[in-house]
Amino acid sequence: MLPDTFWKKEKVAGFKRPESDLSLLKGLEDQITWFEGDILDVLSLEEAISKADYVVHTAAMVSFAPKDRNKMLRINVEGTANVVNMCLLYKVKKLCFVSSVAAIGRKFSNGASDTSNLIDEKAQWEESPLNSNYAKSKYQAELEVWRGVAEGLDAVVVNPSIILGEADWYKSSTQLFKYVYDENKYYTGGTINYVDVQDVAEIIYKLLHSDIVNERLSSTEELFLTNSSLRKLLRVLAGKHLLKKYQVFYHKLPGGLKR
Template sequence: MVFVTGATGLVGSHLVQALVQQGRQVRALYRSAIPSYEGADKVEWIKGDILDVIALEEALAGVEQVYHCAAVVSFNPKKIHELYQTNIEGTANIVNACITAGVQKLLHVSSVAALGRINEGVAIDENMHWSPKTNNSEYGKSKYLAEMEVWRGIGEGLKAVIVNPTIILGAGDWNGGSSQIFKTVYEEFPWYTDGITGFVDVVDVVSAMQLLMESEVSAQRYILNAVNMSFKELFVMIAQCFGKRPVHKKVTPFMAGVIWRWEAIKYRLTGISPLLTKETAASAQAKVFFKNGKFLQQFPSFKYTPITTTIYNICNQLKMKHQLI
C-alpha cells in the first residue's frame, strides 16, 4: 500500500497516475473534493489533510511507502502563517505518523528553494546548506525547516529520502503554480528578465521519486534538474510551440523594484494577491545554476527529458485540455 499526500497537485497527480498504471494500491487524502483525473477512481480516498493527526493515523494503517508531496507554495508575505503551518507542522505530522505506523520508507518532496542561494556564478549542489545569508524567501525557509523534520525522523530510525526539484514543468492547472508560465506566454505577456534557473519535467521528477523509493537509498537528498536556462529562452520556446508572439520587453532591476512595491501597495488597498513580490522579483533577476550529478551518479541509466520535448508535450496537452486547437 502506497500513501500519497498532495495528490491533487502537479507532482502528486502525476505520481498517482503512474502508480495506478503500475497496478499499485494507492491511498490519498482529500480536503474538499476527490479529483477527477485519469486513475483517480482507483485510489482509496480519505477525507482530511496533513494537519489532521487523526486522519493521518487512519490513512497510514497498513501503509508501507509514503510520498509526501503536499506543500503550500507562496511568496505572499501575508500567507507566512499558512506557509509555515502546512510545510513545517504538516511535515512533522507526516514524519510522526510514519514512525508510529512503522512505514518502511518516506520520500519527501522538497525544493531547491530549501538550499538557499549563493553568489551568482557558483553552481549549487546537495552540499549547499540553507542559512540566513543564503536564503531569499520565506518559502525557502519553510521548506528547509520541513526538511529538518525529515532528518529528525531519520535520526529516530525512519528510512527516508529527500528530493529537491528545480522549477517543475507540467500540464497542471495553468491558473496557478509553475504551469501558469504556459498560460502567461499563451496570452502573449511581453516582459522578460535576464534571470537563469533550473527546470525539470514533472514526468522525470515522478520517475526519479519512484527509483529512489524502490532503492535502498536513505538519509540522502538529491537535486532533480534537467537544464539550467534563462526565463527568456523558456518563454520563447513556449511561444513558438503555441504560435504566439514571444516576449520582447526586458524588465530591468529598477523596473522590477518599482513593480513589486506598487503591487504591495495595491494588495494592502484591495486584498488582491500581488503579481510580483520582493522575493519573486529577486528570483526572476538572479542567475542560479544547479548541478544534477549526484542523482545521475546514483542512477546512471536515468535520462532527463530534453527541454524541447518537455515543452512540446506540455503545450500539446494544454491545447487539448483547454481546446486551444
C-alpha cells in the same frame, strides 16, 4: 505521469482535502483509494498512513505573500512533522519528502552570469535576506524529516527546481504557460532552472524502491534538469507548445526588466 505498468502493479492510496480539485486525475480516480482529511489533522492522517508501505509527502502551501507566513509555516513544518510521526508510528518502509531547491538556500551573486554560487544537494543552508518565507518553511520541514531519520525512519528527500507539466495555468509554476499564452513581452534577466513533472514522478518511484535511504537528491542530471535563460524558456514555450506568435524585444527598462 507514470506508465500503465505502474497502475497494474501498485496499489495506490491518496490523501486529499474534501475540496481538492481532482480534474487532472480524470480516468484514474477509480484506481486510487482516497482518504480525506488534512495534514494538520492527526487522526485523519493516521487513518491514511496506518496501512501504507511507502509514503510520498508532497502536500505544502506555496506563497510569497507576507500575510501567509504563519499559515504556511504551520502547514509546511507542522504538517511534515505529523507525517513523519505517523510514518514512525506505523513503521513505513520509506518516506519520500518532496522538498524544494529553495530549501537549499540562496546566496548573493555578482550578477546573472555569476556561477560561483551554483548549488547541489550537498550545499548547506545559510541564512540570507534572499531566502523567502517559503524557502524557510521547506528547510524547516526537511529538518523534521531528518529528525525522523534520527529516530529510525528510512527516508529520501528530493529538491526539484521549478516543476513544469500539465496543470492548472492559474496556479504555481505553470502560470508561466499562461503568461506566454497571453503574449506578455516582458521578462527578467538571469537564468531559470526547471524540470519535467514526469521525470520527477519517475525518480520518486525509483527512489522508493531503491536501496538509497537517508539522502537528499537535488534537481541535477538525475532529474533531467534544464537550465536556460528565462528569455529562452519563454520563446520555447511560445514556439513549440502554444503555437502563438511571441517575440521578445531587447530593451532595458527600470528595475532590470527587459522587453
